[in-house]
Amino acid sequence: METKETTANIQKPEKLVITSSPHVHNTESVTKIMWIVNLTLLPAAIFSVINFGLPALITMLLCIAGSAACEAAIQYWRKVKVTVSDGSAVLTGLLLAMCLPAGIAWYVPVIASVAAIGIAKHTMGGLGHNVFNPAHIGRAFVMASYPVAMTTWAVSRIGNSADFAGAMGKVADFDVVTGATPLGILKQQGYQALVDSFGGQSAMYKALFIGNTGGSLGETSAILLILGGLVLVIKKYIKWQVPVVMIGTVALFTWIFGGKVDGKLVYFTGDPVLHILSGGLIIGAFFMATDMVTTPLTTQGQVLFAFGCGLITVLIRLYGGYPEGVCYSILLMNALTPLIDRYIFPKKFGSLPEPVTRS
Amino acid sequence: MLRRIKGGVHPHDEKKSTDDKKIAVLPLPKKLFVPVHQHIGQPSVPVVKAGDEVKKGQLIAESADGRGTPVHSPTSGKVTEIGNYPHPLYGKSPCVVIESDGLDQWQEGLLTDRSWEVLSAAEMIDIIFKNGIVGMGGAAFPTHIKLSPPKDKKIDTLIVNAAECEPYLTSDYRTMIEYADDVIKGTQIVMKILGVQKGFIGIENNKPKAISLMKEKCKGKKIEVVELETKYPQGAEKMMIKAILDKEVPSGKLPMDVGCAVQNVGSLKAVADAVEKNIPLIERVVTVTGRTVKNPVNVMAKVGTPFTELFDFCGGFRGANGKIIMGGPMMGMAQVSLDAVVVKATSGIVSIADNEVDLKEELACIRCGRCIDVCTMRLLPNVLSILSEKGQHQTAQTDYNLMDCVECGCCYYVCPSRRNIVHYIRQSKAKNAMLRNAIKTGSK
Ligand code: SF4
Ligand code: SF4
Numbered sequence: 031m032e033t034k035e036t037t038a039n040i041q042k043p044e045k046l047v048i049t050s051s052p053h054v055h056n057t058e059s060v061t062k063i064m065w066i067v068n069l070t071l072l073p074a075a076i077f078s079v080i081n082f083g084l085p086a087l088i089t090m091l092l093c094i095a096g097s098a099a100c101e102a103a104i105q106y107w108r109k110v111k112v113t114v115s116d117g118s119a120v121l122t123g124l125l126l127a128m129c130l131p132a133g134i135a136w137y138v139p140v141i142a143s144v145a146a147i148g149i150a151k152h153t154m155g156g157l158g159h160n161v162f163n164p165a166h167i168g169r170a171f172v173m174a175s176y177p178v179a180m181t182t183w184a185v186s187r188i189g190n191s192a193d194f195a196g197a198m199g200k201v202a203d204f205d206v207v208t209g210a211t212p213l214g215i216l217k218q219q220g221y222q223a224l225v226d227s228f229g230g231q232s233a234m235y236k237a238l239f240i241g242n243t244g245g246s247l248g249e250t251s252a253i254l255l256i257l258g259g260l261v262l263v264i265k266k267y268i269k270w271q272v273p274v275v276m277i278g279t280v281a282l283f284t285w286i287f288g289g290k291v292d293g294k295l296v297y298f299t300g301d302p303v304l305h306i307l308s309g310g311l312i313i314g315a316f317f318m319a320t321d322m323v324t325t326p327l328t329t330q331g332q333v334l335f336a337f338g339c340g341l342i343t344v345l346i347r348l349y350g351g352y353p354e355g356v357c358y359s360i361l362l363m364n365a366l367t368p369l370i371d372r373y374i375f376p377k378k379f380g381s382l383p384e385p386v387t388r389s
Numbered sequence: 390m391l392r393r394i395k396g397g398v399h400p401h402d403e404k405k406s407t408d409d410k411k412i413a414v415l416p417l418p419k420k421l422f423v424p425v426h427q428h429i430g431q432p433s434v435p436v437v438k439a440g441d442e443v444k445k446g447q448l449i450a451e452s453a454d455g456r457g458t459p460v461h462s463p464t465s466g467k468v469t470e471i472g473n474y475p476h477p478l479y480g481k482s483p484c485v486v487i488e489s490d491g492l493d494q495w496q497e498g499l500l501t502d503r504s505w506e507v508l509s510a511a512e513m514i515d516i517i518f519k520n521g522i523v524g525m526g527g528a529a530f531p532t533h534i535k536l537s538p539p540k541d542k543k544i545d546t547l548i549v550n551a552a553e554c555e556p557y558l559t560s561d562y563r564t565m566i567e568y569a570d571d572v573i574k575g576t577q578i579v580m581k582i583l584g585v586q587k588g589f590i591g592i593e594n595n596k597p598k599a600i601s602l603m604k605e606k607c608k609g610k611k612i613e614v615v616e617l618e619t620k621y622p623q624g625a626e627k628m629m630i631k632a633i634l635d636k637e638v639p640s641g642k643l644p645m646d647v648g649c650a651v652q653n654v655g656s657l658k659a660v661a662d663a664v665e666k667n668i669p670l671i672e673r674v675v676t677v678t679g680r681t682v683k684n685p686v687n688v689m690a691k692v693g694t695p696f697t698e699l700f701d702f703c704g705g706f707r708g709a710n711g712k713i714i715m716g717g718p719m720m721g722m723a724q725v726s727l728d729a730v731v732v733k734a735t736s737g738i739v740s741i742a743d744n745e746v747d748l749k750e751e752l753a754c755i756r757c758g759r760c761i762d763v764c765t766m767r768l769l770p771n772v773l774s775i776l777s778e779k780g781q782h783q784t785a786q787t788d789y790n791l792m793d794c795v796e797c798g799c800c801y802y803v804c805p806s807r808r809n810i811v812h813y814i815r816q817s818k819a820k821n822a823m824l825r826n827a828i829k830t831g832s833k
Contacts (some may be wrong), residue, residue: 051796053746054719057747158755379765379766381640
C-alpha cells in the first residue's frame with residue numbers, strides 16, 4: 031500500500047484487525063455462564079456429600095467424569111474441536127448426579143451420562159442444538175432401565191442422626207441406608223403417614239427445607255439450591271419468572287387438588303409446602319426449566335413453558351404412577367418448545383397500531 | 390421526565406477521557422486529501438484540475454445529478470493531483486489532493502453576514518445545498534434533501550439528536566457546550582424551513598451539563614429539552630422518535646411518515662454557519678480517543694486531514710493497536726490503515742488496543758434469547774443469523790423482517806456465543822440486493 035506524505039511522523043501500526051461492527055462485547059461467554067452455573071450448584075452438591083457420604087461423591091464424580099469423557103470421545107471421533115473445557119458437559123454431569131440416588135451401582139451413572147451426552151446432546155448436533163435437557167434424558171433413560179435401583183433412595187444421615195457432626199464424622203462411610211422419599215411415602219401411604227414419619231408437620235417442613243430427608247442428591251437441600259438460583263437471577267443468567275411460575279403453579283394446583291380426607295378429594299386442603307420442597311422441584315425450576323438451549327427464546331414463551339412444567343408435574347404427582355414428575359414434565363415441555371417459539375415472538379418495531387398523538 | 394426505550398444495551402461509555410476537553414484546533418496539515426464522495430449516493434465530480442490554485446471555501450467538486458452535495462476546499466493552496474486515496478468508508482476513492490500554502494485564505498467575497506430571519510425557506514435550502522451540508526452523525530445523508538420532504542408529508546416536529554449514545558464519542562457533546570448558540574440557531578433555522586412549531590432536543594442523562602445549558606438557551610423558544618435514559622442505541626433515529634414522541638416509525642418508512650424530522654447537533658451548527666455566514670462544510674469536530682491514544686482530544690479538523698495527523702496531534706500511541714475505528718465502536722468502520730482521511734461523517738476516531746480486540750471463536754447459538762431481549766427493532770436476531778448461515782436469505786427477508794434491522798449491534802454485544810449476527814444480517818441483505826438486481830437486469 032502506498033503511503034502518503036504527511037508531516038506526521040508517528041509510528042504506524044504494522045497490522046490492524048478488520049472486522050465488521052460492532053467492535054465491543056460485554057465479555058459474557060458460554061464458558062463463563064456454564065462454569066458460574068456449576069459454581070452455584072456447588073454448595074448443594076457439597077451438602078449432598080455431607081448428607082449421604084462418600085457414595086454421593088462417587089455418584090457425582092462418575093456422572094461428571096462420564097459426561098466429560100463421553101463428550102471428549104465423541105468430539106475426538108467426529109474430528110471437531112473438543113469443548114469439554116466450556117463446562118457444559120460438566121454441568122450436565124453435575125445436574126444428572128443431582129437426579130440420581132446416592133450409592134447407586136457404578137454403571138448406572140455411567141450409562142446415564144452416555145445417554146445424556148451421547149444421545150441427548152451429540153446426536154442432535156452438540157451444544158445449542160439439543161431439543162431435550164440432556165441431564166433429564168440421562169435420568170429418564172436409567173429410570174426406565176433400572177427402575178428398582180433408581181427408586182432405592184438413600185436416607186439422609188443428618189436426618190437419621192439428627193446432627194451435622196455425626197454426619198460429618200461418617201462422610202467416609204460407605205454404608206447406605208435406604209428408604210422411601212417423602213413423596214414416595216405420600217403416594218403409597220398417604221399424607222398422615224408422611225407427617226407422622228417426621229413427627230409433626232412443622233418438623234417435616236423444617237427437615238424438607240434444610241434437607242434432612244431421603245431422596246436423590248439434589249432433591250434434599252432446598253435452601254442451598256434457592257440461594258444458588260438467586261445468584262443466577264441476580265446475574266441475569268436466568269429469569270426470575272421461570273422458577274416463580276413453575277413453583278407457583280405446582281403450589282396452586284397441589285393446594286387445590288392435592289388434599290384427601292378419608293381417601294376422598296377435598297378441594298383446597300392440599301399441602302403446597304410439601305410439594306414445593308420435595309421431589310426435585312426446586313432444582314428443576316431453578317436449574318433445569320431455565321436451561322437456555324431447551325427452553326423457549328422469549329420471556330413470554332418461557333413463562334408459558336414454566337406453567338406447563340408446573341401443570342404436568344402436578345398431573346403426574348397427583349394422578350400419575352410416579353411420586354414426583356419434574357423430570358418428565360420438563361422433558362415434555364422441551365418437546366413443545368419449538369412450537370411455543372413458533373407462536374410467541376415479539377412484534378417487530380413499527381407494527382403496533384399508532385398511539386394517540388400527544389399534543 | 391426521563392424517557393426510556395425498551396431493549397438496548399449499556400456499553401461502558403468511555404467518554405471520561407475527552408468530555409472535558411475543549412475543542413482544539415489542529416495545526417494546518419501540509420497536504421489534504423479531500424474525497425469527492427462524502428454523502429450517501431453518487432460521488433460528486435471534481436471541478437478543479439491538477440495545478441489549479443484554490444482558496445478556502447472554493448467549490449472543488451459538484452454533484453453530477455443534482456441530488457448529491459458539493460465539496461469545497463478546506464484551505465488555500467494548490468491542487469497537486471486528483472487520484473485515488475484511502476477513504477474511511479469506501480476503500481480507495483477519488484480525492485482532490487491539495488497542498489496547503491499555509492495561509493488558509495478564504496475565497497474572496499465568499500463570506501457574508503446575514504440574518505436567517507430575513508431569508509425564506511427556499512433560499513435557505515438552496516444555501517444549505519450549495520454549502521455541502523450532510524448529516525454529520527455518521528449517515529452523511531444530504532441535508533437539503535432531508536429538509537425538502539414531498540408535499541404530501543406533513544412535518545410538525547423537529548427532533549435534535551443529541552443523544553450521542555455511542556461509547557467514546559464526545560464531539561456532539563463538545564459542540565453543544567462550546568457552540569450552544571449556533572446549535573440553537575440551526576434548530577430555529579430548520580424549524581423555519583420545515584414550518585414546524587415544535588422542536589425537541591433529546592440528550593442522554595449522562596450529559597447533565599449539556600442538558601442544563603441547552604435548557605437555559607431554549608428558554609422562551611419553542612424548543613424543549615428532553616432527558617433520555619443513557620442507553621445504546623438511544624441515538625438511533627427511530628428510537629429517538631419513540632422515546633420523545635412515543636411514535637413508532639412503521640417498518641420500511643421514514644421519520645417524515647410520522648410527521649417528524651431528525652437532525653444531528655453537528656449538522657445544525659453547520660446549517661447555522663452556512664445560512665448566516667455562508668461557510669461551507671469544510672471542517673468538523675472529531676473525537677480522537679481510545680486506550681492506546683496518548684492524549685485523547687476533541688479537535689476541529691479539516692475534511693481531508695489524514696488520520697496520521699490527528700494521532701500525531703494526540704502525541705502518538707502508547708502500546709499496540711488492535712483496531713482503528715472511524716465512528717463509535719458499536720457501528721463504526723474498522724480501518725485498514727491510518728492513511729484514511731477525515732470526511733464530513735467522521736464523528737470520531739477510536740483506537741482499540743491489541744489486548745481489547747476480541748477474536749473469540751464463534752459458537753453455535755445456544756438459544757439463550759439475550760439477543761431478542763436487547764433488539765430494539767424487536768426482531769429475532771438469532772434466527773436471522775442462522776438463516777444467513779444456511780443461505781436462506783430470502784426467508785430471512787420474507788418471514789423474519791431482515792430489512793428492519795438497523796445494524797445497531799446490540800445483539801452481538803450480548804451474545805455469549807459471540808455470533809457476529811450483524812455481519813450475518815449484512816450478508817443476507819447484500820445477497821438479497823444482488824438477487825434483486827439480477828432479476829431487474831434479467832427482465833430488461
Ligand atoms: S438484529 Fe439488527 S436491530 Fe436487532 S439488535 Fe441486532 S443489529 Fe440491532
Ligand atoms: S444471544 Fe447468541 S446464543 Fe443467545 S439466542 Fe441470540 S444468537 Fe443465540
